[in-house]
Amino acid sequence: MNPLEDHERKVIIEFCHLLEKSKQLFNGLRELPQYGHKQWHSYFGRTFDVYTKLWKFQQQHRGVLDNKYGLKRWQIGEIASKIGQLYYHFYLRTSETGYLSEAFSFYSAIRGRSYYTQASREDKCELMVKKLRYYARFIVVCLLLKKLALVRDLIKELDKQIIEYGATYDPEDQIEWTFVMDEVKAFIVAEAAVTVLHPDNYPIVLSHRLNIMSVPPPERLTAATLTLQEAVIVGSVSQQVKFSELTMDMYRILQTLEWEPSGEMPQVYNESPRHRFTATPQIIKGYNHDKTGRHENPHKYLLFKPSAAQVLVYLASGCFDLPSNGALLLYISADALIVPASKISEDTGYDVGGLMTNVKSDLYRDHASREPRPTVSRTKDPQCIHPGDLYPFTRCPLFIIIDSDNSYIFQNIPRHFAQPLVVLMSPLEVPSTFPSDYRKEGSLFTLFLHSPLSAFCYCCDIKTVPLVQWERSQSYIETFIVEAAQVMMRHRIDPTFIAFMSDDFLRLLLLRFMFCAVALRMHRGFRSRNQLPRSSPPLPDDLLEHPTLVHIIMDLAVHLQVRSHFHDSSGPPTTSN
Template structure:
């Protein structure tokens, strides 16, 4: 293919097309192993119909009307300005047109994501008039803070009375480049030109090391350190005066509207400061772990596979498999389907538990009637239970995701309901020894899954 492009285009065009092909190849490789198993979008064939969702006793029921999605990590998988994390979140907030994607198959998952001679009928992959309209979405790549705030402000201004806004932000909180203080700081400069230049340089330096008012003095970055940590998210190059940095305080003014916030970052803990500081509407917040668990499968690093929390929220079973060291070619389709059915029924049971709980916070109760937000919340519960019970991260809170406000104790990671589901899932793949369960947690007697050889 490269030879063809070189013969057809000039050298400059060839380099640009080569980059495009490389980006497409990396993007497809990130999900190819599990492709064509289950659509990322909400499917009425596989997911609960909105009319069948359990009723929740709440004074109001909100619907997802708008979403703002932004992801930026150094050397991450992307195509043009669409990153793999943003793509996954974008897809899982869409309706799946009836009959267009999902097809049953009993063959083993191959390198191309599936086998069999049947082909997808693309004529069916069109807007389905029987489905509600999809929510509006703004996808921002490396936005400046002014651009981000302008878009968010416009969305808030136009939000329907029964609407809620989803804010998904995935970026690093670490500073990757040294910011040196101006060499002339603190010295006497005689010329006006040098004085102005030095003042501007000094101002940029101060902006670059300014921290959120919610952070402690121990988090102030050391200019000599190349990996200092700030209480914000970086969506661009470092040392630009914070023009691409988003702080928790930047979001607080917009809490006059209902927000569902997902922060996927090593500095996610800083965004706890939003809870309790809202200006009118308590926010629903999901926070990623501050530390990432190294994955053992080939090409499963952060750069190759995307964020683990985002993967759990969009493709939870795929994330579970990668966590225990399995990739697509290692999984039999029958085994995968069995695990998929178990996970689906378990999440539906957890959803019913939440809907009928007297301890459910109104912030969560008011969004449980929305199929997309409900699914994200239930998948978060699964992610939290798995990472809490996973042996390498057991007892280490920095590896566990969090949510605010808290959810009922009956669905905490160490609750019997959660441990039993994780045990059943691990048992299907023969990975029970990779998790640490409480004494007395056993497989249900009615389970039709034979105990696999644990690894």
């Protein structure tokens, strides 16, 4: 062999070595524990290093690989797709939105450079399946980045690809992919609870991530300030619209617990920025935050219909990883296990019902043919989360949000360890005027925590808002948040609230909860006490009826021309149910 042939052979051997090693490391990621921090970080680093070398190598030796090895474009696309998956999963484990942008860069390059164009012409259908999975992953990333115009284009392309897939291969999983299409279409319809229209009559894409303009600084802090470090997000509503193991409630609360990528981005997104394609993927070392940690995102675990045991394991891991000044948030959106009043005993830990989190439970099979609020005879079930299950985790500062038809059962969790503990609970029911399947598109309570103005409009049957009116209405929300923070800190409230007010995310959640509570107490449609949110410790009535806060709600209602929906005062409903 001449020297050129030796060189070509070495190139091909090295490429095959890097390709095989990258596959082994990528497959090994599935074996890593999903909880904890240290176990996976170094493994991800090694995997990124190999893919960095592989990507550079195929770029530098493309001529030899094309002509002598027979490298195909779909093979390049597969490498880029796995790099995109690495960035996406690193985002899930770190909550840093910059990794989402990197995943988008690679997925966008695959589409822009038509790496998978020839997929349907291969003899085997496995390559076409990879192409369909790539589209599904790309759509998830675009959803999280609020690139909804691109999502709609991708849906059209995926729909076409699924039809072609079925016509070419007559596969057994054709129905499953059709179901995926139905899911993502339903998700897009439900995503925007209210349509905000530009003066040129096209819908505006809004971001509801945190920015420094949306949360007021704390009025005063105690010596021991807390920061939200760990969050466990559980989504288990059986009938709720979902896509790729994200229910609508999970999707909304996930973004609520993140800063905008720049820290100061406006609320209206521009969907046509110039995106770069990163040629050499690598781990971004460190965080680009100020020294106070103000712009740092909490680490989050996303659990889609987990078993009760899984929830407890992730909570234990979150508690274990907390620093001395850290707080843990548990958010659960789940169907209720209702216990008849005659069955309830004095044991508020386990005999009051619970939350059904696991789709594999027999209760879920029973639930499929029942009303939204099932009643069962058993008071305990191993696959349900009961209030008593959370007692051990009150050893650390714990902030709990329960969105369920059975949320009130969590209001009596004891503080055995004298640590800060707050529980925010959704209403048990909504007015009869709401559609019977309204929660399919996401809970009203979670929507208030995610986008208070969208939830306010939904309660008043406002479907469309002009952009100018939306921006003016948003200023009322911002005024309420600022005033509520001042009123709250000057009131005699339980000190545990003060402890959590030092964190930007938790402070904003508390203030949005106050907006929800004040607005619904004033709303004529919410007449029952079971239609109002609760907190533990409870917020005083005189705080929720404060004249300044009531006045802002009324001004907002007048501005949106829905004044008739609200009482003149914010007195609580008189019915006792």
